[in-house]
Amino acid sequence: MPEITFVTTAGEEITKEIPVGLSLMRGAVEAGINDILAECGGVASCGTCKIILDEANAGRIPPADAFEGSMLEDDPEGWRLSCQIIVDDTLEGLVVRLAPTEY
Template sequence: MARITYIEHGGKEHVVDVPSGLTVMEGARDNGIPGIEADCGGACACSTCHVYVDDAWTDKLPPKDDMEVDMLDFAYQPDPDRSRLTCQIKVTDALDGLVVRMPEKQI
């Protein structure tokens, strides 16, 4: 299990425990966190679960695969270093303390 902090664009924080094996997107969905829409349900077929990973975590996450990189091209104001699709980040104990920030909107 990992404690993950989701920060809405306006600054409101949601700190939740997410079981290992789920994705960061599923943790948001299961806890009713606004700002992550996940229209494709986690199939990496859209960019509506886009977040900006806190700088302290960018090098601690597994690298983006080619499909995620392609989908991030459709995200709202993607950042080459910090943008990730939460459906592609599998939760492990090593992610305890992860902080992600939602963009102004999802597209």
């Protein structure tokens, strides 16, 4: 299982092993990462699982498809929906910053 570091909105770094095949969102929720609300359950309709990737880490993730892109059109570059990123072994060492909730 790849180790992924989540940087919370408070700046705390939490490293967790996330099983291959899960979405990054589901893995984070199951690992107890509280800053990911995942209100829609992972169907890319609420935006409560947004993460921010720096340039180095963004290049490790396939680009957003049109549907995900439509959910992110008002967000800065590097923002993604964690429910749309499937964990595989190439994500070992990935660092993601959790985006603030927009409520």
